[in-house]
Amino acid sequence: MRPQPTSTEHLLALARQVLDIEADALRTTSSRLDAGFADAVHLILACSGRVVVSGMGKSGHIGGKIAATLASTGTPAFFMHPGEASHGDLGMITQNDVVLALSNSGESNEIVCIVPLIKRRGAKLIAMTGNPHSTLAREADAHLNASVDKEACPLNLAPTASTTAALALGDALAVALLDARGFSADDFARSHPGGSLGRRLLVHVRDVMHSGDELPKIDHDASLKVALLEMTKKGLGMTAVVDPAGKVVGVFTDGDLRRALEHALDLQQARVTDLMTPNPKTIGADELAVAAVEKMDTLKINGLLVVDPDNTLVGALNMHDLLKAGVV
CATH class of the missing domain: 3.10.580.10 (CBS-domain)
Structure with a gap:
């Protein structure tokens, strides 16, 4: 492996390039929003159970954050590792739940193989992928398009722009649900009683x-x-x-x-x-x-x-x- 130049100018130029690529990815994601987003919101609002978020690898890390954001803004949610799902954790899912599955390719084996089991349980499925024609997207009740033109990685391999788009799309979903539920500052404070936000919003x-x-x-x-x-x-x-x-x-x-x-x-x-x-x-x-x-x-x-x-x-x-x- 040949070392690359590490001058301040080079490092700053590379950082700005990454940020520009990811900013472009977010603008592209915004332009691709369609009725599938509204369908996803309505499925979750109609859900009497919880949102079960799942994803493998980097998508899993993003999914964990999305689940935490949903839970703290009025939508009960938790993360389920897809690798553990086929070894007993599918028991966490009920027919009253909605599963939000993340996979950039839409073909992640660990996710795709549990889709029939999710369907059999009667839970609704929302897919967030970078490929609207993938297996996961086709089988979903609603699809969120998180596709990007390229990754910020110079090799176009490491998930960078794609994970940023997925994270932002998850935030958009959480905020839309927050607004639809009439979730207030007091509600937010009650979900954060131990932190400075809770103290600022709860103490009179x-x-x-x-x-x-x-x-x-x-x-x-x-x-x-x-x-x-x-x-x-x-x-x-x-x-x-x-x-x-x-x-x-x-x-x-x-x-x-x-x-x-x-x-x-x-x-x-x-x-x-x-x-x-x-x-x-x-x-x-x-x-x-x-x-x-x-x-x-x-x-x-x-x-x-x-x-x-x-x-x-x-x-x-x-x-x-x-x-x-x-x-x-």
């Missing part, structure tokens, strides 16, 4: 705010001394200022205190209303915690008061609370 302000005895608040006629004691006791770097009905009229923060110290004020006699920030920015308890993060970032503040629709104080939170909850 009410879940992280301080309330009850932990909530810093003082009356609107309180002295500065009372405000400082309340801030120190509750440890949020601020205190809400409320009227007799409990409605927010202002907020006093450590920033307000620093600004007060820059002036010749009688701190013993000063009232909090002389130093507070009136009509402060607030947020509702039912809003997502990530909305609180965005509001604080935009306003360049470290805390927010939480109010109900009538502007009655119900809670308070700061950036540390959001960091602790893993939302930031």
